[in-house]
Amino acid sequence: MATAHYAANVIAAYEDLNINYVPKEKNVPNVPQLRSIERFWQNLKREVYSGGWEASSHKELKQRTLLKIRQTKTPTFENLMRRVKTKIRQASRYGADSVL
Incomplete structure (x- = not known):
């Protein structure tokens, strides 16, 4: 989620409405290497x-x-x-650089 989605008032609204969300510390950053479509376009371009x-x-x-x-x-x-799911779990546990 974008940083704005983690603002204190937004988190409070999630909790008031019983909306499940991924805590910021567990949310994997934007990692193009984890998106298969990015690799597809890279290979096609080559x-x-x-x-x-x-x-x-x-x-x-x-x-x-x-x-x-x-x-x-x-x-x-x-x-x-x-291994996409495995790589996502790995990035979540050990950081985005672990899947490069």
């Missing part, structure tokens, strides 16, 4: 621009991107999701 390729138009970039997505094998996507 593939699209491999070999120094540059797009000369939006249409050409779109076509190349779609080609690289089609060429990506299913296990690649599965590997991105492997």
Whole structure:
């Protein structure tokens, strides 16, 4: 949650309304490495621009991107999701740097 969600008056409202929330000290910070979609985009970008390729138009970039997505094998996507829950728990216990 954003810092504003941990303001004293907000926490008091949560408690008054019996709303469960994750305490700030247990809330993992924004860690892009834990988000599979970020790794997907990173890998796709690497593939699209491999070999120094540059797009000369939006249409050409779109076509190349779609080609690289089609060429990506299913296990690649599965590997991105492997151990996500474990990594999140690890980051929660030992800090975000522990999953890098």
